[in-house]
């Protein structure tokens with residue numbers, strides 16, 4: 583097989599250009615290899631947390647910041663539209679594709695539709711707030727759950743409302759400027775072959791530059807009073823797209839739709 587970095591860049595660029603990921607057969611055709619070899623390369627990228635495959639390890643579900651499945655965010659550019667994996671991912675896409683995009687979602691606190699223009703070159707001016715539920719060191723415990731709970735809210739008050747209704751622990755709050763700086767800097771170079779994942783130390787250095795410090799951001803080990811379980815345990819499992827659309831009444835347990843089984847591509 584070719585260099586895995588070539589496969590990764592092919593997947594990301596396809597996502598950027600067309601709005602969806604290549605199928606494994608298309609990866610095989612692109613690199614002139616058999617289907618098994620293409621799947622092996624995609625599996626290696628999944629294991630390295632450079633993309634996310636479904637449970638059967640046959641289909642690309644996410645290649646951050648893009649998602650092949652709805653997770654509550656739509657990002658619309660001039661040439662294509664994408665599912666944004668979360669607030670963080672959606673704010674990264676305009677800089678990666680080099681054009682202003684409309685980012686749309688719902689406030690989980692009140693159900694109101696939220697939309698804002700996000701530019702590649704400067705942060706949006708908006709009073710919306712982002713809330714990240716899952717601490718950074720636990721993100722890959724269940725990456726689909728973590729992405730599905732990095733949402734935009736009307737205000738801090740609506741974050742509080744949602745936390746009470748869902749009995750969720752408070753995570754991290756970010757204003758729109760900080761979210762934009764985090765997103766654009768985190769994903770810089772993502773479409774190039776030279777890109778590599780940050781080490782934990784490099785990630786912490788970036789977070790600290792943006793004023794994001796403390797255990798949530800990996801500065802020290804998260805509290806272990808709940809044992810060593812991922813944050814997603816003990817919370818109701820929710821379908822992120824439904825969550826983002828829900829108003830508090832819909833979030834009442836009796837009214838919840840049956841939740842799906844394990845999220846695709848979870849722990850790896």
Ligand SMILES: [Zn+2]
Pocket residue numbers: 689690691692693694735736737740
């Ligand atoms: Zn709201």
